[in-house]
Amino acid sequence: MATKVHMEALSPTMEEGRLVKWTKKEGDAVKSGDTLAEVETDKAVMELVARADGQLLKVVVPAGSTVPVGNVVAWIGKPGEKVDGAGTAGAGSQTAGAGSQESGAGAAKPAVPAAAPKPAPAPAAGPRPTPPTPAPVVAQADATRVKASPLARRIAKDAGVDLKLVQGSGPGGRVIKRDVEGGATQAQPVTTPTPSSRLPTPSSRLPTPSSRLPTPGVPYEDVPLSQIRKTIAKRLAASIGPVPHFFLTTEIDMERAAEAREALNKQLGEEGGKISCNDIIIKAVALALVQHRACNAWFQDDHIRYWNEVHIGMAVAIEDGLITPVIRNADQKSLRAIGAESRELAGRARSRRLKPEEYTGATFSVSNLGMFDIDDFTAVINPPEAGIVAIGSIVAKAVPDGDRVVVRRRLRLTMSCDHRVIDGATGAVYLKTLKQMLENPLAMLL
Amino acid sequence: MANSFDVIVLGGGPAGYVCAIRCAQLGLQTVVIEQEKLGGVCVNIGCIPTKALLHSAYIANLLKESKDFGVEAGEVKTDYGVAMKRSRRVADQNSKGVEFLMKKHKITVVRGTGVLQPGKKVKVGSEVYEAKKAVVIATGSRVKGIPQIGLEINKTTVISSDEALLMEKIPATLAIIGAGAVGMEFADIFHAFGVKVTIIEALPRILPLEDAEASDAVGKSYRKRGIEVIAGAKVTKATVAKDKVTLDVEAGGEKKQIVAAAVLMAAGRAVNIENVGLKECGIQLTERGFIKVDKNLQTSTAGYYAIGDVAGPPMLAHKGSREGVTVAEIIAGQKPHPIKYDNVPSVTYCHPEVASIGLTEDQCKEKKLDYVAGKFPFSASGRARGTGETEGFVKILRDKKYGEILGAHIVGGHASEIIHELAVARENEYTVEEVDLAIHAHPTMSEAIAEAALDSLGRALNV
Numbered sequence: 001m002a003t004k005v006h007m008e009a010l011s012p013t014m015e016e017g018r019l020v021k022w023t024k025k026e027g028d029a030v031k032s033g034d035t036l037a038e039v040e041t042d043k044a045v046m047e048l049v050a051r052a053d054g055q056l057l058k059v060v061v062p063a064g065s066t067v068p069v070g071n072v073v074a075w076i077g078k079p080g081e082k083v084d085g086a087g088t089a090g091a092g093s094q095t096a097g098a099g100s101q102e103s104g105a106g107a108a109k110p111a112v113p114a115a116a117p118k119p120a121p122a123p124a125a126g127p128r129p130t131p132p133t134p135a136p137v138v139a140q141a142d143a144t145r146v147k148a149s150p151l152a153r154r155i156a157k158d159a160g161v162d163l164k165l166v167q168g169s170g171p172g173g174r175v176i177k178r179d180v181e182g183g184a185t186q187a188q189p190v191t192t193p194t195p196s197s198r199l200p201t202p203s204s205r206l207p208t209p210s211s212r213l214p215t216p217g218v219p220y221e222d223v224p225l226s227q228i229r230k231t232i233a234k235r236l237a238a239s240i241g242p243v244p245h246f247f248l249t250t251e252i253d254m255e256r257a258a259e260a261r262e263a264l265n266k267q268l269g270e271e272g273g274k275i276s277c278n279d280i281i282i283k284a285v286a287l288a289l290v291q292h293r294a295c296n297a298w299f300q301d302d303h304i305r306y307w308n309e310v311h312i313g314m315a316v317a318i319e320d321g322l323i324t325p326v327i328r329n330a331d332q333k334s335l336r337a338i339g340a341e342s343r344e345l346a347g348r349a350r351s352r353r354l355k356p357e358e359y360t361g362a363t364f365s366v367s368n369l370g371m372f373d374i375d376d377f378t379a380v381i382n383p384p385e386a387g388i389v390a391i392g393s394i395v396a397k398a399v400p401d402g403d404r405v406v407v408r409r410r411l412r413l414t415m416s417c418d419h420r421v422i423d424g425a426t427g428a429v430y431l432k433t434l435k436q437m438l439e440n441p442l443a444m445l446l
Numbered sequence: 447m448a449n450s451f452d453v454i455v456l457g458g459g460p461a462g463y464v465c466a467i468r469c470a471q472l473g474l475q476t477v478v479i480e481q482e483k484l485g486g487v488c489v490n491i492g493c494i495p496t497k498a499l500l501h502s503a504y505i506a507n508l509l510k511e512s513k514d515f516g517v518e519a520g521e522v523k524t525d526y527g528v529a530m531k532r533s534r535r536v537a538d539q540n541s542k543g544v545e546f547l548m549k550k551h552k553i554t555v556v557r558g559t560g561v562l563q564p565g566k567k568v569k570v571g572s573e574v575y576e577a578k579k580a581v582v583i584a585t586g587s588r589v590k591g592i593p594q595i596g597l598e599i600n601k602t603t604v605i606s607s608d609e610a611l612l613m614e615k616i617p618a619t620l621a622i623i624g625a626g627a628v629g630m631e632f633a634d635i636f637h638a639f640g641v642k643v644t645i646i647e648a649l650p651r652i653l654p655l656e657d658a659e660a661s662d663a664v665g666k667s668y669r670k671r672g673i674e675v676i677a678g679a680k681v682t683k684a685t686v687a688k689d690k691v692t693l694d695v696e697a698g699g700e701k702k703q704i705v706a707a708a709v710l711m712a713a714g715r716a717v718n719i720e721n722v723g724l725k726e727c728g729i730q731l732t733e734r735g736f737i738k739v740d741k742n743l744q745t746s747t748a749g750y751y752a753i754g755d756v757a758g759p760p761m762l763a764h765k766g767s768r769e770g771v772t773v774a775e776i777i778a779g780q781k782p783h784p785i786k787y788d789n790v791p792s793v794t795y796c797h798p799e800v801a802s803i804g805l806t807e808d809q810c811k812e813k814k815l816d817y818v819a820g821k822f823p824f825s826a827s828g829r830a831r832g833t834g835e836t837e838g839f840v841k842i843l844r845d846k847k848y849g850e851i852l853g854a855h856i857v858g859g860h861a862s863e864i865i866h867e868l869a870v871a872r873e874n875e876y877t878v879e880e881v882d883l884a885i886h887a888h889p890t891m892s893e894a895i896a897e898a899a900l901d902s903l904g905r906a907l908n909v
Contacts, residue, residue, distance in 0.1 A: 151877055170783075177875055
C-alpha cells in the first residue's frame, strides 16, 4: 500500500511551504528518515523526511510550488505500485475537503511544533478508475481566508500561485480568473515549473529590490512576498496594531563597558572568540530582567506569564527579512559563551538553517541597528513578549563632567513596552537597572 | 432653470428607462425623452408582444396533441386577431408599467423627438434641455428590409415584425427571410395559426449564432411540424405583386421558386443613428455603424454616453438594461463591476426554446481550446417525458484542464428559464463541478444541466 508524503508543519507557525528542491527523484529508493526535499517555511529552509520505506513513486508537487500544510506532495511505495492521484495535474474532480482544512488549522497552532501529520494510509489503494483524487485545492483555514472563484483557485493551484498574494479584481476584491492568469506570469521568478530544472539557492532566488539594478524607464518593481516576508507582515501587524506600545529612551555612558570589552578581547586574543558590545548588552539586558521579572513576561490573552528563565531573542537581519534566534538562559551564560552563541546563531540565521526551537520561546528581545549608524529607534514588540530594547550606535560625544566637558562613548537605547504588561514606571526602573549595569559593568557581578 | 437636469436619457426603451431609474436611485435628476411609447421596441413591438403570441401558439400546438394526455378539446380553432389583441393588451400593460416606474422615481418624461446639441444639450421641438452631468443616447434600432434585392418593406406584401404584430388577418402563406431569433419565433407563431410558412436563411444553418447542434435540433423539429426550412439560401430575385411575392431562391446548387402571400423581413435591424445630431456633437461611429464607445460606454465626445442597440451588439434588451445601470453608476461617480459581454445569455422563444451562453462548440474549435462537451438529452428526463417535451438537450462545453464552463446550449421546454443557472455559474467562475455539487430538485428540467455537467466529466448518472 503506497504511503502519502504530506507537506508537514516544519515550524510552529507554518501554514504552507514552498518546495525548494527535491533531493530524491522519482524511482529513488528511500528509507524512513531520509531527506526527500528541502522546504522553505515561513522562517527557514527545512528538510522534509520520509516516513516510510520503499521507493519514491511519484512526486505530485514540483519544485518551486507552494502548498498548504497537510497536502500530499509525493507517494512512497513498492516499485511498480500504482498510486491514487497519479496524473492529477489539474484534472481535479473534488474541491477542498474538510480534512485538509482541519490539518491546516492544526498546523497553525504552536502546540505542535514539527508534529508531522502521520502518514495516513492511502484510501483505496491499488488501481482505481477515474475520477482521480487530487490534492485538495488551497485550503485556507485561518482568518486571512482568500476570496476567490473556484476557477481561479484551480488555475492558481496549478500555476503554484499563492492566492493570498493576488489582488482580486472581482466583486468585493474576489480573486477571479483574470487575476491569477496575470499572477501566474508575475510569480514566475519564484516558481520553477519542472522538478528537474536546476534551482538557484534560496538566497539568490529572493528578488530583493536592492540586489537589482533598476531598469531605466520602469517606475517600480513588484516583488512577490516570500514566505518569511509574509510572516513578518502578519506578525508585526499583529503587534503594533493590537499591542499598545509605549517607548522609553535613555542615553547610556558606554565608556566603561567599552573599556572592559577592549580589555577582555585583549585577554582573549590568543584563544580566539571576541566579545562585542552587543554581547555585553545582551548579558546586561538578561541580568536586569532577573531583577525585574515584571518585564520578563508574555501577554497571553487571559493571563500574563512571568518567566523565571531569561531567554533573549536577538534580531538578526537576513536577506529579505529578519529573524530572532534565541540565546537561552542568557543571564547564566558567560560573555564568551554569549558571544560564541550569538555569532553562530546569526550565521545560521543568515543561511536560513535555524531549527524552529532556535528562534522561538524568547522572553524578551534586543534589536541592534548600531552598525548602521542609527542614533536611536523604536523596535516593534515580538508578541507574546512584552518588551524589546532597540540599540543605537555607540558614538563619541562631548558631555559635561562637573564643570568640564569630556568626550565619552555614549549609547542611546529605547525600550518598547506592551502596556498591558508593563507600566511606565515598571519599564523605567528596569531601564534604570540596565543603565547602571552598562555604565558600571562590575554591577553585573553583584 | 426648468429644463436643466443632471442626466438626459434619449430614448425610453429597456436601456434608457432602466438607466433613468438607476440614475434616480442614485439621486440624479433625470429626464427621459421618448418619441413613442415608453418601453421602446421591446415592450411595444418586440420581446413582450411576441412572447404573448408565442404562448398562444404553444396553446394551439398543445391542444392539437391534448388527446394523448386524456384531454379532448374538440375542434381547435385559432384566431390570430384575438391573439394579437391580447398581445397588445399585454404590451400596453407593460408600457403603462414603465410610465408608473417613471412617476415612482420622479423621472420627468418628455414626449417628442430629441436631437443632440453640443454642450450636453438636447432639443425637443422648440425646447432645449440641458444636462449638468451627462447625456445618455439610447435610441435603439428598427427593422430593415433588403431593398437591394427588391424587398423593401411596403407594409402589405413585404412586411416587418412591426406589421406582423398588428395584423388582424393573416396570410395563407408566408415566406420569412432570416432565420435568427425573430424569424424563427414568427415562423413558430404563424405556423401554429395555420399559415404555410417557409423560412429562408442565407447562412448555412438556421439560428446561425447558436451552436450547430441547436440549429439542427430546432430545424428537425420545425420540419417535422411542416415548416419549410431552407438554409444556405440566396434570394436572387424578388417579384413583388399586389397580393403575392415570388422569390427566386438558390440553395445547395438548386434553384427554386417560392410564392407566398407575404414576405416577412427578419434579416437584422438598423440602429437609429440618423437625425439624432451625432455629427453635430462630434460623436463618432464604428466601422459597422454603431456609436463608438469606450469601456465606460462614453462616446468620443465627453459627457455623452451610448447604451443599448446603438452602442453595439449583441442587440438584446437585457444587455441594454445592464448598460443602462452601469452608465448610471459611472455618471454618479461609482465604479461598477465591468459588464461581461461574453456572458450575456441569448434566447429564442420558439418551440422548442433555444437558450445559450458563452462559446459554441465551433468557436471552441476555432479558438483551439482544449474542451470536453457534456450532453444530456431531454428524452432521458423524467420531467420532460411527463410533459411531453422530450425534444432537445443540454450541452455544456467545459475546459478540459480547469473545468471552466466555456459555453452552454439548451434546446427544449423552458430553456429560457433554466439557462440562468449557467449564467450565474459563469459569472462567478464556478466550474462544472460546482454545478454538479449544487443539488438539483427531482424531477425538473434543470436536472439535465447537472447531468450535462457530469457528462462532461465522464460520469453522467442517468444516461
